[in-house]
Amino acid sequence: MADFAVHWVDAFTDRPFGGNGCAVVHHAAHLDEETCLAFVRETSLVECTFLGPSDVADVRVRYFLASREIPFAGHPTVASVVAAHAAGTVGTGDLTLETLAGIIPVHLSDDGKRVTMRQNAPEFGAEVDPALVAQAIGLTKADIIAPPQLVSTGLPFVITLLEDRTALSLARLNASAIERMNESIGSDDVMEPFLCTLGGFSDAGDTAARLLMLPPSPPEDPFTGSATGAMASYLWSRGLIETPEFVAEQGHMLGRPGRADVSVIGPRNAIEAVEVAGSGYILMNGTLHL
Secondary structure: OOEEEEEEEEEOOOOOOOOEEEEEEOOOOOOOHHHHHHHHHHHOOOOEEEEEOOOOOOEEEEEEOOOOEEOOOHHHHHHHHHHHHHOOOOOOEEEEEEEOOEEEEEEEOOOOOEEEEEEOOOEEEEEOOHHHHHHHHOOOHHHEOOOOEEEEOOOEEEEEEEOOHHHHHHOOOOHHHHHHHHHHHOOOOOOOOEEEEEOOOOOOOOEEEEEEOOOOOOOEEOOOHHHHHHHHHHHHHOOOOOOOEEEEEEOHHHOOOEEEEEEEEOOOOOOOEEEEEEEEEEEEEEEEEO
16 A cells, blocks of 8 residues: 545635645656546546656646546646645746646746646637537527637637626536537547636626536536636637736636636737636645555
């Protein structure tokens, strides 16, 4: 039996039970896939991370859903950096993470609580038939006000801009329609559609969003940092936002309000990267016995 230190961090929030929780397991990047998947399912969280040493960066991060390993994720990045600092693995300032999506530069504030991640330049995929997306999310084509498009800054999402928060609140996933949508894209590795609208949940926000999820994941992700970067790239490239800097909000419909400060770097037709910044709150820590 081996023991592993664990930090449970609520990301994109500065208070307990806000934002999105992530369990970060230290010195555990060598664990086999089945063990990592079993741990995620045990926590009932959307994602957990497993950290280890790296020859090319300050720390290696592996990201797991309940169903599979993924190359990158946003709120677990915030959680991992805050947890690694608390464990004494990294200091503050500029750092790098080794991920399956490449080397991710991050900056940790002097107090060890706020992380700014520089996500990859966006990859814009094909536009997706709005009728297929509408069926997948239980809405009508009229609720979708811009062409849905596959976008990735490390993890691919179908970015779907809805008319208003009413449509956002009424969305429901249809598993068979999700499968048909993914078949049209030609991939089953795409995450569920990321639903967003202009205007925040609060006066401080500029966008509001939801990510509904299929089993074995929980039914909804409280805050999705990787999709926030993809959304920002989509909105900026299409001229749907006036400024490349804005506040993204998510989780409010779950009673877990989260906030990210977003900055798209580069002109609309040549985006170089997206910076997504948020705080992390260490909710608890302990020891995992395997």
